[in-house]
Amino acid sequence: MSENFFSRGFRGRRKSELSERLPPGQYLERDFPVLSAGPTPQTPLANWDFSIVGEVDQPKRWTWDEFHTLPRETITLDIHCVTKWSKLDTRWEGVSLETLLAQVATAANYVIAFCDGGYTTNLPLEEVTEGKAWVVDTYEGEPLAPEHGGPARLLVPHLYFWKSAKWVRGLRLIDEDEPGFWESLGYNNHGDPWKEERYWGD
Amino acid sequence: MERRTLLGRLIWQLGEVVATQPETARTKSITLNLPGWSGHRAGQHVDVRLTAEDGYQAQRSYSIASSPEEAPRVTLTVERLDDGEVSPYLTEELRVGDKLELRGPIGGYFVWEAEMGGPLLLVAGGSGIVPLMAMLRHRSAAESTVATRLLYSSRSLEDVIYRDELDRLMKRSTMLEVAQTLTRAHPPGWTGYSRRIDLQMLREVAWPVAQRPLTFICGPTPFVETAAAILVELGHEPARIKTERFGPTGEKHDGE
Numbered sequence: 001m002s003e004n005f006f007s008r009g010f011r012g013r014r015k016s017e018l019s020e021r022l023p024p025g026q027y028l029e030r031d032f033p034v035l036s037a038g039p040t041p042q043t044p045l046a047n048w049d050f051s052i053v054g055e056v057d058q059p060k061r062w063t064w065d066e067f068h069t070l071p072r073e074t075i076t077l078d079i080h081c082v083t084k085w086s087k088l089d090t091r092w093e094g095v096s097l098e099t100l101l102a103q104v105a106t107a108a109n110y111v112i113a114f115c116d117g118g119y120t121t122n123l124p125l126e127e128v129t130e131g132k133a134w135v136v137d138t139y140e141g142e143p144l145a146p147e148h149g150g151p152a153r154l155l156v157p158h159l160y161f162w163k164s165a166k167w168v169r170g171l172r173l174i175d176e177d178e179p180g181f182w183e184s185l186g187y188n189n190h191g192d193p194w195k196e197e198r199y200w201g202d
Numbered sequence: 203m204e205r206r207t208l209l210g211r212l213i214w215q216l217g218e219v220v221a222t223q224p225e226t227a228r229t230k231s232i233t234l235n236l237p238g239w240s241g242h243r244a245g246q247h248v249d250v251r252l253t254a255e256d257g258y259q260a261q262r263s264y265s266i267a268s269s270p271e272e273a274p275r276v277t278l279t280v281e282r283l284d285d286g287e288v289s290p291y292l293t294e295e296l297r298v299g300d301k302l303e304l305r306g307p308i309g310g311y312f313v314w315e316a317e318m319g320g321p322l323l324l325v326a327g328g329s330g331i332v333p334l335m336a337m338l339r340h341r342s343a344a345e346s347t348v349a350t351r352l353l354y355s356s357r358s359l360e361d362v363i364y365r366d367e368l369d370r371l372m373k374r375s376t377m378l379e380v381a382q383t384l385t386r387a388h389p390p391g392w393t394g395y396s397r398r399i400d401l402q403m404l405r406e407v408a409w410p411v412a413q414r415p416l417t418f419i420c421g422p423t424p425f426v427e428t429a430a431a432i433l434v435e436l437g438h439e440p441a442r443i444k445t446e447r448f449g450p451t452g453e454k455h456d457g458e
Contacts, residue, residue: 005216005253005303006257007301009291010252010253010260012287027260034427036445038444038445039433041440083263117440118441147427186308
């Protein structure tokens with residue numbers, strides 16, 4: 001707001017060598033905070049599956065075991081939460097959305113990720129292909145903990161972390177964009193941390 | 203998701219600190235006058251931005267503690283984190299007459315308004331009481347008679363935030379019950395619980411499943427995880443249980 005405003009007596013932390021890896025308004029977090037809107041869902045792995053549905057030639061479904069026959073990747077990268085924390089060099093393992101989406105034919109432009117517990121988030125298809133997004137089930141070499149979205153969550157690290165939907169169960173391909181859970185509740189429809197797209201109108 | 207709220211663009215606004223009130227040794231309430239405030243719903247939060255003289259900025263999110271009825275005054279209750287960058291400034295440096303930049307309200311999910319009814323079950327761990335206090339203050343200001351139970355877990359009696367006000371609210375409304383538990387130290391004659399929340403405690407305090415309470419849980423992650431899992435185990439509908447957690451850093455989060 002006002003150009004000349006400053007907080008009397010506030011000095012803040014001096015910039016570190018890691019600052020250039022932090023998007024504007026973010027601070028460095030060493031722990032791994034947990035965020036979710038309701039109880040942690042409990043789905044037995046025998047009942048877990050991952051589906052691609054919606055605007056596709058033929059819906060596709062993988063059981064937990066089938067999902068684990070797919071080619072896997074290890075990814076190390078930084079994550080950024082809209083609530084201001086960023087965590088550097090997090091290490092994950094899972095299947096790229098490129099690999100999963102290669103199994104269907106579609107003319108859709110958007111995807112809605114859907115999850116146990118009813119959570120959804122929307123993404124442009126072009127932002128989850130070409131090595132930009134994964135379904136991960138391993139964090140730092142261990143099975144992904146339930147409070148962090150286990151057994152599997154989406155990982156879309158170039159967007160704020162609410163896009164990396166926990167307890168993900170599938171993708172619904174759609175022609176027209178539609179807002180997901182937080183996007184309907186005031187969060188930005190896109191969510192690029194480097195542009196500080198936090199809330200509606202940002 | 204019960205309603206979709208169309209929000210306008212959130213802009214940074216400058217509020218003036220009109221009162222500060224120590225609540226416990228670690229927490230302080232800060233009341234701001236915000237002439238441009240558009241109002242909020244109980245349970246929402248704001249982003250606060252501090253700017254150093256050299257232009258360096260830091261942002262954090264804090265729960266609103268005051269009821270919507272108190273607008274255009276807004277009260278935040280902030281817990282000091284010893285290694286924090288923002289909370290020590292807010293709790294120790296900021297004083298009446300200073301200005302503070304914030305924007306909001308943010309978060310349209312972890313909210314309760316009198317017309318949403320109940321019965322209401324509020325479960326707070328530590329400073330997780332703050333957004334729930336906004337709900338209790340709103341309930342009182344709106345003269346709501348929605349049957350409400352609060353289960354509030356603190357380390358010791360000295361760590362109980364809003365202690366006197368909770369007593370007053372409870373004495374004024376027969377439809378409000380407050381159960382407290384102290385996990386580390388309890389004074390002689392203490393009649394509340396003296397342990398971490400567990401199945402037996404929630405069985406005693408929570409409404410019967412058949413009454414389908416609307417539940418809000420806020421606190422540190424392990425606390426929220428435990429309380430929510432127990433309520434689901436007792437048969438409460440997950441969709442009627444809303445949670446908000448703060449991580450090890452103590453700042454508030456309701457969505458990633």
